[in-house]
Amino acid sequence: MKKKLVVLTGAGISAESGIKTFRDADGLWEGHNVMDVATPEGWHKNPELVLDFYNQRRRQLHDVQPNLGHQILTELENDFDVSIITQNVDNLHEKAGSSNVLHLHGELLKVRSIANRNYILDWETDLNLGDFDDKGNQLRPHIVWFGEEVPALEKAVTIVEKADILIIIGTSLQVYPAAGLMNFAKQTIPVYYIDPKPAPIYDLPNDLKIIAATGSEGVKIVQKDLEKLK
Template sequence: MKKKLVVLTGAGISAESGIKTFRDAGGLWEGHNVMDVATPEGWHKNPKLVMDFYNQRRQQLHEVQPNLGHEILAELEQDFEVFIITQNVDNLHEKSGSSNVLHLHGELLKVRSTVNSNYILDWQGDLNFGDVDDNGNQLRPHIVWFGEEVPALEEAVTIVGNADILVIIGTSLQVYPAAGLMNFAKTTIPVFYIDPKPAEIYNLQNDIKVIATTGSKGMEIVQKELKKLHYQSRTGLFVISPKETRTK
């Protein structure tokens, strides 16, 4: 039976593909204040601005490709049962061939009703005023904005709780509740954390290996480590001892 490899990804893994993040840009996302384009208040204040913003992001998404980090994660499905939980709204994990991807914060290539959150459509082009659901309600980007509930959170918690190995890639670990998911992992499993500017991780009882580099370079390192673990599991040598609680 394949070991369950759970991967938590943030904006950093897509940055190498040309998709900009806002954490390194003073709160700006593609030149816009995130409060104007990524909150319910921003939508109610200026829905045209919000639609135009996501229309541009959707157009950009059609022009970018997965990078090596995405590709390695897809390759790992040969040896592991891989589950990707991503904060990203792009489709680069799917483009690279990953088959189990859970989007915590929604998807650029989908829209939903402003009234019925379960009315969701695939959407490749621009979203405009007059694009409505079956009851005539305006459609909006299928994005979980700041201040909104995260519908996929419960499923994500279950997936993390069943992990045999946890990998965290390209996240500042500052956006909750996604940042708290790692705390639901079993304390006996190994954790790999890849980020050029890794955040401090407090009170996690696992054996943590911090790799301070990009997603692609980090995944090359982790892939080698995981291949060793895969070999050990096949030969009956997959044993990881629980560590003492780390405190700072």
């Protein structure tokens, strides 16, 4: 039976493909204040701005490609039972071929009803005011905004609890509850943390290896290490 390899990914792994993260720019995301485009308050204040913002992000997905980090994670499925839990809303893990991806913060290529969060549609083009669900309610981006609960969190905790190996890639470990997921791992398993500027990790009893590198560089290093852990 293959060992369970759980990978937690953040914006850093997508940055190498050209997708920007607001945390690199003083709270600005592609020139917008995060509170204006990634909160329920921003949506109520100016839904057209929010829709335009995510329409631009959605269009960008058609022009970017997975990088080596994404591709190596796909290759690891040959030797491990791989589950990816990502904070990213892009589809680069799926584009690379990963078969088991859980999106904590939603997906750009999906929309949902403002009246029913379980009414979710695949959506690859622009979303506009006047795009409704089957009961006439406006559709919104299927994104978990700041201040909203994370519906996938419980499932993510269950996955981490079953891990035999945990890899954390490209996250500042500042966005909760996602940042706390590593604390649900069994204390006996190895943990790898890959980031060009790794955040300090305190009180994690596991065998922890910190790799100060980009996602693709770090995953190459870990891939060699994992040869011994199959």
